[in-house]
Amino acid sequence: MKDMLIVHHYDASPYCEKIRLMLGHKQLEWQSVLQPMMLPKDELQALTGGYRRLPVLQCGADIHIDSAWIARVLEQRYPDRPSLFGAPRPDLDLLVSWADSVLFWAVVKLSIGQHADQLPAAFLADRAAMAKEEMRDARQAQQELLSTRATLARYLDWLEHGVLAQGRFLHGDAVRYHDYALYHCLWFLDKTAPELIRTGTHPRMADWMERVAATGHGTRHELGAHDAISIARDAEPRPFTAGAAMGGDPVPGTHLSVRADSNGVETLQGTLLAIDADSLHLEWISPAAGKLALHLPRLGYSFTLQA
Ligand SMILES: N[C@@H](CCC(=O)N[C@@H](CS)C(=O)NCC(=O)O)C(=O)O
Numbered sequence: 308m309k310d311m312l313i314v315h316h317y318d319a320s321p322y323c324e325k326i327r328l329m330l331g332h333k334q335l336e337w338q339s340v341l342q343p344m345m346l347p348k349d350e351l352q353a354l355t356g357g358y359r360r361l362p363v364l365q366c367g368a369d370i371h372i373d374s375a376w377i378a379r380v381l382e383q384r385y386p387d388r389p390s391l392f393g394a395p396r397p398d399l400d401l402l403v404s405w406a407d408s409v410l411f412w413a414v415v416k417l418s419i420g421q422h423a424d425q426l427p428a429a430f431l432a433d434r435a436a437m438a439k440e441e442m443r444d445a446r447q448a449q450q451e452l453l454s455t456r457a458t459l460a461r462y463l464d465w466l467e468h469g470v471l472a473q474g475r476f477l478h479g480d481a482v483r484y485h486d487y488a489l490y491h492c493l494w495f496l497d498k499t500a501p502e503l504i505r506t507g508t509h510p511r512m513a514d515w516m517e518r519v520a521a522t523g524h525g526t527r528h529e530l531g532a533h534d535a536i537s538i539a540r541d542a543e544p545r546p547f548t549a550g551a552a553m554g555g556d557p558v559p560g561t562h563l564s565v566r567a568d569s570n571g572v573e574t575l576q577g578t579l580l581a582i583d584a585d586s587l588h589l590e591w592i593s594p595a596a597g598k599l600a601l602h603l604p605r606l607g608y609s610f611t612l613q614a
Pocket of ligand 1: 320321322323343344345346359360361362372373374375570607
Protein backbone atom coordinates (compact mmCIF):
# COMPACT_ATOMS: atom_id res chain seq x y z
CA MET A 308 0.00 0.00 0.00
CA LYS A 309 2.81 2.37 0.99
CA ASP A 310 4.52 1.88 -2.37
CA MET A 311 1.37 2.11 -4.45
CA LEU A 312 1.73 4.38 -7.47
CA ILE A 313 -1.43 6.34 -8.06
CA VAL A 314 -1.61 8.16 -11.38
CA HIS A 315 -4.20 10.91 -11.83
CA HIS A 316 -4.83 11.26 -15.56
CA TYR A 317 -7.32 11.03 -18.39
CA ASP A 318 -7.13 8.80 -21.40
CA ALA A 319 -7.15 11.46 -24.14
CA SER A 320 -4.33 13.53 -22.64
CA PRO A 321 -0.97 13.51 -24.48
CA TYR A 322 1.07 14.33 -21.35
CA CYS A 323 -0.70 11.49 -19.56
CA GLU A 324 0.18 9.16 -22.44
CA LYS A 325 3.82 10.19 -21.91
CA ILE A 326 3.55 9.04 -18.27
CA ARG A 327 1.67 5.85 -19.08
CA LEU A 328 4.50 4.87 -21.43
CA MET A 329 7.12 5.64 -18.79
CA LEU A 330 5.24 3.35 -16.37
CA GLY A 331 5.35 0.72 -19.12
CA HIS A 332 9.07 1.35 -19.61
CA LYS A 333 9.67 0.59 -15.94
CA GLN A 334 7.26 -2.40 -16.14
CA LEU A 335 5.25 -1.07 -13.21
CA GLU A 336 1.89 -1.84 -11.71
CA TRP A 337 -0.13 1.32 -11.03
CA GLN A 338 -3.50 2.61 -9.89
CA SER A 339 -5.30 4.78 -12.42
CA VAL A 340 -7.52 7.59 -11.12
CA LEU A 341 -9.45 9.13 -13.98
CA GLN A 342 -9.89 12.87 -13.51
CA PRO A 343 -12.04 15.32 -15.50
CA MET A 344 -10.68 17.05 -18.62
CA MET A 345 -11.87 20.43 -17.43
CA LEU A 346 -12.76 22.33 -14.28
CA PRO A 347 -14.22 21.72 -11.75
CA LYS A 348 -11.54 19.28 -10.57
CA ASP A 349 -12.20 19.42 -6.83
CA GLU A 350 -10.92 15.92 -6.08
CA LEU A 351 -7.67 16.57 -7.92
CA GLN A 352 -7.13 20.03 -6.45
CA ALA A 353 -7.77 18.59 -2.97
CA LEU A 354 -4.44 16.85 -3.49
CA THR A 355 -2.47 19.44 -5.45
CA GLY A 356 -2.95 22.68 -3.56
CA GLY A 357 -4.83 24.12 -6.55
CA TYR A 358 -2.78 22.82 -9.51
CA ARG A 359 -5.18 21.58 -12.20
CA ARG A 360 -3.10 20.02 -14.93
CA LEU A 361 -2.48 16.33 -15.48
CA PRO A 362 -0.72 13.97 -15.04
CA VAL A 363 -0.09 13.93 -11.30
CA LEU A 364 1.61 11.03 -9.52
CA GLN A 365 0.57 10.30 -5.94
CA CYS A 366 2.60 8.09 -3.61
CA GLY A 367 0.68 8.15 -0.34
CA ALA A 368 0.82 11.76 0.86
CA ASP A 369 3.54 12.73 -1.65
CA ILE A 370 2.18 14.45 -4.71
CA HIS A 371 4.43 14.73 -7.76
CA ILE A 372 3.55 17.34 -10.35
CA ASP A 373 4.58 17.53 -14.02
CA SER A 374 5.58 14.69 -16.34
CA ALA A 375 9.24 15.79 -16.45
CA TRP A 376 9.50 15.60 -12.65
CA ILE A 377 7.54 12.34 -12.51
CA ALA A 378 10.12 10.81 -14.87
CA ARG A 379 12.86 11.70 -12.35
CA VAL A 380 10.84 10.20 -9.49
CA LEU A 381 10.29 6.94 -11.35
CA GLU A 382 13.99 6.72 -12.19
CA GLN A 383 14.95 7.35 -8.57
CA ARG A 384 12.44 4.89 -7.13
CA TYR A 385 13.13 2.09 -9.62
CA PRO A 386 16.84 2.26 -10.48
CA ASP A 387 16.93 -1.49 -11.17
CA ARG A 388 14.31 -1.33 -13.92
CA PRO A 389 15.23 -0.26 -17.49
CA SER A 390 16.64 3.26 -17.27
CA LEU A 391 14.68 6.21 -18.63
CA PHE A 392 17.80 8.31 -18.96
CA GLY A 393 20.93 7.47 -20.91
CA ALA A 394 23.97 9.73 -21.13
CA PRO A 395 23.13 13.43 -20.71
CA ARG A 396 21.89 14.88 -24.00
CA PRO A 397 21.34 18.64 -23.70
CA ASP A 398 20.56 18.73 -27.43
CA LEU A 399 17.61 16.41 -26.82
CA ASP A 400 16.57 18.44 -23.77
CA LEU A 401 16.32 21.40 -26.14
CA LEU A 402 14.35 19.33 -28.63
CA VAL A 403 11.88 18.36 -25.90
CA SER A 404 11.60 21.97 -24.78
CA TRP A 405 10.73 22.90 -28.40
CA ALA A 406 8.22 20.05 -28.53
CA ASP A 407 6.56 21.30 -25.31
CA SER A 408 6.47 24.95 -26.25
CA VAL A 409 5.96 24.89 -30.04
CA LEU A 410 5.03 21.51 -31.52
CA PHE A 411 2.47 20.65 -28.83
CA TRP A 412 0.64 23.95 -29.28
CA ALA A 413 0.51 23.65 -33.05
CA VAL A 414 -1.13 20.25 -32.59
CA VAL A 415 -3.57 21.68 -30.01
CA LYS A 416 -4.48 24.49 -32.41
CA LEU A 417 -5.08 21.98 -35.21
CA SER A 418 -7.24 19.83 -32.95
CA ILE A 419 -9.30 22.77 -31.68
CA GLY A 420 -9.69 24.21 -35.20
CA GLN A 421 -10.65 20.86 -36.64
CA HIS A 422 -13.22 20.09 -33.94
CA ALA A 423 -14.49 23.65 -33.38
CA ASP A 424 -18.03 22.64 -34.44
CA GLN A 425 -18.21 19.51 -32.27
CA LEU A 426 -16.46 20.42 -29.03
CA PRO A 427 -18.87 21.32 -26.19
CA ALA A 428 -19.07 25.06 -25.49
CA ALA A 429 -18.16 24.42 -21.83
CA PHE A 430 -14.90 22.71 -22.87
CA LEU A 431 -13.97 25.53 -25.28
CA ALA A 432 -14.66 28.11 -22.56
CA ASP A 433 -12.53 26.14 -20.08
CA ARG A 434 -9.58 26.03 -22.50
CA ALA A 435 -10.01 29.67 -23.58
CA ALA A 436 -9.56 30.67 -19.94
CA MET A 437 -6.23 28.83 -19.80
CA ALA A 438 -4.33 31.76 -21.25
CA LYS A 439 -2.79 30.13 -24.33
CA GLU A 440 -3.39 31.94 -27.60
CA GLU A 441 -3.84 28.64 -29.46
CA MET A 442 -6.89 27.81 -27.32
CA ARG A 443 -8.47 31.22 -26.96
CA ASP A 444 -10.56 31.33 -30.11
CA ALA A 445 -11.76 28.09 -31.71
CA ARG A 446 -13.27 29.95 -34.70
CA GLN A 447 -9.95 31.61 -35.46
CA ALA A 448 -8.16 28.25 -35.12
CA GLN A 449 -10.73 26.87 -37.58
CA GLN A 450 -10.09 29.68 -40.08
CA GLU A 451 -6.34 29.18 -39.78
CA LEU A 452 -6.40 25.42 -40.29
CA LEU A 453 -4.53 25.52 -43.61
CA SER A 454 -1.69 27.53 -42.09
CA THR A 455 -1.49 25.26 -39.06
CA ARG A 456 -1.35 22.16 -41.26
CA ALA A 457 1.44 23.69 -43.35
CA THR A 458 3.41 24.60 -40.20
CA LEU A 459 3.00 21.08 -38.84
CA ALA A 460 4.03 19.50 -42.16
CA ARG A 461 7.27 21.47 -41.99
CA TYR A 462 7.90 20.43 -38.36
CA LEU A 463 7.31 16.79 -39.28
CA ASP A 464 9.84 17.08 -42.13
CA TRP A 465 12.45 18.47 -39.73
CA LEU A 466 11.94 15.52 -37.40
CA GLU A 467 11.79 12.91 -40.18
CA HIS A 468 15.02 14.06 -41.81
CA GLY A 469 16.72 15.19 -38.58
CA VAL A 470 16.62 13.37 -35.25
CA LEU A 471 14.54 10.44 -36.51
CA ALA A 472 17.04 9.69 -39.29
CA GLN A 473 19.79 8.92 -36.80
CA GLY A 474 18.82 5.58 -35.26
CA ARG A 475 16.03 3.37 -33.99
CA PHE A 476 15.45 5.77 -31.09
CA LEU A 477 16.69 9.25 -30.19
CA HIS A 478 19.51 7.83 -28.07
CA GLY A 479 20.33 5.05 -30.54
CA ASP A 480 19.19 1.52 -29.79
CA ALA A 481 17.36 2.05 -26.49
CA VAL A 482 14.07 3.88 -26.02
CA ARG A 483 14.42 6.65 -23.40
CA TYR A 484 12.63 9.56 -21.76
CA HIS A 485 13.32 11.86 -24.73
CA ASP A 486 11.46 9.51 -27.06
CA TYR A 487 8.34 9.60 -24.87
CA ALA A 488 8.62 13.36 -24.44
CA LEU A 489 8.53 13.90 -28.22
CA TYR A 490 6.20 11.01 -29.00
CA HIS A 491 3.22 12.23 -26.98
CA CYS A 492 2.80 15.29 -29.25
CA LEU A 493 2.83 13.08 -32.34
CA TRP A 494 0.46 10.57 -30.68
CA PHE A 495 -2.01 13.45 -30.31
CA LEU A 496 -1.40 14.59 -33.90
CA ASP A 497 -1.89 11.04 -35.15
CA LYS A 498 -5.29 10.95 -33.44
CA THR A 499 -6.22 14.34 -34.89
CA ALA A 500 -4.86 14.18 -38.45
CA PRO A 501 -3.28 10.76 -39.15
CA GLU A 502 -2.87 11.63 -42.82
CA LEU A 503 -0.13 14.12 -41.91
CA ILE A 504 2.09 11.30 -40.68
CA ARG A 505 0.79 8.21 -42.42
CA THR A 506 0.54 8.99 -46.13
CA GLY A 507 4.02 7.67 -46.81
CA THR A 508 5.69 11.05 -46.41
CA HIS A 509 7.08 10.27 -42.94
CA PRO A 510 7.86 6.55 -42.91
CA ARG A 511 10.62 6.80 -40.30
CA MET A 512 8.30 8.66 -37.96
CA ALA A 513 5.52 6.10 -38.43
CA ASP A 514 7.95 3.24 -37.70
CA TRP A 515 9.51 5.00 -34.72
CA MET A 516 6.03 5.66 -33.32
CA GLU A 517 5.21 1.93 -33.56
CA ARG A 518 8.43 1.11 -31.73
CA VAL A 519 7.78 3.64 -28.95
CA ALA A 520 4.15 2.54 -28.54
CA ALA A 521 5.33 -1.08 -28.15
CA THR A 522 6.60 -0.11 -24.67
CA GLY A 523 3.01 -0.44 -23.44
CA HIS A 524 1.53 0.99 -20.25
CA GLY A 525 2.59 -1.50 -17.58
CA THR A 526 -0.23 -2.99 -15.49
CA ARG A 527 -3.12 -0.63 -14.82
CA HIS A 528 -5.83 -0.97 -12.17
CA GLU A 529 -8.65 1.50 -11.60
CA LEU A 530 -9.13 3.41 -8.34
CA GLY A 531 -11.73 6.01 -7.34
CA ALA A 532 -10.65 9.62 -6.75
CA HIS A 533 -12.26 9.43 -3.33
CA ASP A 534 -10.13 6.41 -2.39
CA ALA A 535 -7.00 8.25 -3.52
CA ILE A 536 -7.84 11.08 -1.12
CA SER A 537 -8.39 8.60 1.73
CA ILE A 538 -5.01 7.00 0.99
CA ALA A 539 -3.34 10.42 1.20
CA ARG A 540 -5.16 11.18 4.46
CA ASP A 541 -3.95 7.92 6.03
CA ALA A 542 -0.33 8.48 4.98
CA GLU A 543 2.50 10.82 5.97
CA PRO A 544 4.82 12.51 3.48
CA ARG A 545 8.06 10.56 3.18
CA PRO A 546 11.49 11.99 4.01
CA PHE A 547 13.39 13.03 0.88
CA THR A 548 16.72 14.61 0.02
CA ALA A 549 17.14 17.75 -2.05
CA GLY A 550 20.31 19.35 -3.41
CA ALA A 551 21.69 22.80 -2.63
CA ALA A 552 19.52 25.88 -3.06
CA MET A 553 20.55 28.56 -5.56
CA GLY A 554 21.79 31.97 -4.44
CA GLY A 555 18.91 34.14 -3.22
CA ASP A 556 16.42 31.28 -3.00
CA PRO A 557 13.80 31.47 -0.23
CA VAL A 558 14.44 29.53 2.96
CA PRO A 559 12.34 26.62 4.25
CA GLY A 560 9.24 27.86 6.02
CA THR A 561 8.56 30.57 3.41
CA HIS A 562 5.00 30.60 2.02
CA LEU A 563 4.99 30.39 -1.76
CA SER A 564 2.47 30.64 -4.53
CA VAL A 565 3.47 28.70 -7.66
CA ARG A 566 2.11 29.04 -11.18
CA ALA A 567 2.87 27.12 -14.37
CA ASP A 568 4.65 29.44 -16.83
CA SER A 569 2.62 28.21 -19.74
CA ASN A 570 -1.01 27.25 -19.84
CA GLY A 571 -1.84 27.58 -16.19
CA VAL A 572 -3.74 30.31 -14.43
CA GLU A 573 -4.47 28.43 -11.23
CA THR A 574 -1.78 28.71 -8.57
CA LEU A 575 -0.80 26.23 -5.93
CA GLN A 576 0.09 27.39 -2.45
CA GLY A 577 2.31 25.89 0.17
CA THR A 578 5.10 26.27 2.70
CA LEU A 579 8.59 25.61 1.40
CA LEU A 580 10.18 22.39 2.68
CA ALA A 581 13.22 22.43 0.38
CA ILE A 582 14.40 23.93 -2.88
CA ASP A 583 17.34 23.10 -5.15
CA ALA A 584 18.38 23.92 -8.70
CA ASP A 585 15.88 21.44 -10.18
CA SER A 586 12.97 21.11 -7.83
CA LEU A 587 10.61 22.68 -5.33
CA HIS A 588 9.09 20.85 -2.37
CA LEU A 589 6.19 22.36 -0.45
CA GLU A 590 4.01 21.35 2.46
CA TRP A 591 0.32 21.95 2.09
CA ILE A 592 -2.43 21.08 4.53
CA SER A 593 -5.37 19.93 2.47
CA PRO A 594 -8.79 20.29 4.11
CA ALA A 595 -9.74 16.90 2.61
CA ALA A 596 -6.47 14.96 2.66
CA GLY A 597 -4.42 16.40 5.54
CA LYS A 598 -0.70 17.07 5.43
CA LEU A 599 0.78 16.63 1.94
CA ALA A 600 4.15 17.23 0.32
CA LEU A 601 3.93 18.70 -3.17
CA HIS A 602 6.98 18.10 -5.36
CA LEU A 603 7.51 19.83 -8.69
CA PRO A 604 10.25 20.91 -11.07
CA ARG A 605 11.55 24.48 -11.25
CA LEU A 606 11.68 24.43 -15.03
CA GLY A 607 8.35 25.63 -16.34
CA TYR A 608 7.07 27.06 -13.02
CA SER A 609 7.42 30.46 -11.31
CA PHE A 610 6.92 31.19 -7.65
CA THR A 611 6.20 34.34 -5.69
CA LEU A 612 6.63 34.83 -1.95
CA GLN A 613 3.44 35.16 0.07
CA ALA A 614 3.12 37.28 3.18
N1 LIG B 1 4.25 20.46 -18.28
C1 LIG B 1 3.10 19.69 -17.87
C2 LIG B 1 1.98 19.86 -18.90
C3 LIG B 1 0.71 19.17 -18.46
C4 LIG B 1 -0.49 19.58 -19.31
O1 LIG B 1 -0.53 20.66 -19.92
N2 LIG B 1 -1.49 18.72 -19.31
C5 LIG B 1 -2.72 19.00 -20.02
C6 LIG B 1 -3.32 17.71 -20.53
S1 LIG B 1 -2.39 17.04 -21.85
C7 LIG B 1 -3.74 19.58 -19.07
O2 LIG B 1 -3.74 19.26 -17.91
N3 LIG B 1 -4.62 20.46 -19.57
C8 LIG B 1 -5.59 21.08 -18.79
C9 LIG B 1 -6.64 20.18 -18.29
O3 LIG B 1 -6.75 19.05 -18.77
O4 LIG B 1 -7.40 20.59 -17.43
C10 LIG B 1 3.52 18.23 -17.73
O5 LIG B 1 4.53 17.84 -18.35
O6 LIG B 1 2.91 17.49 -16.93
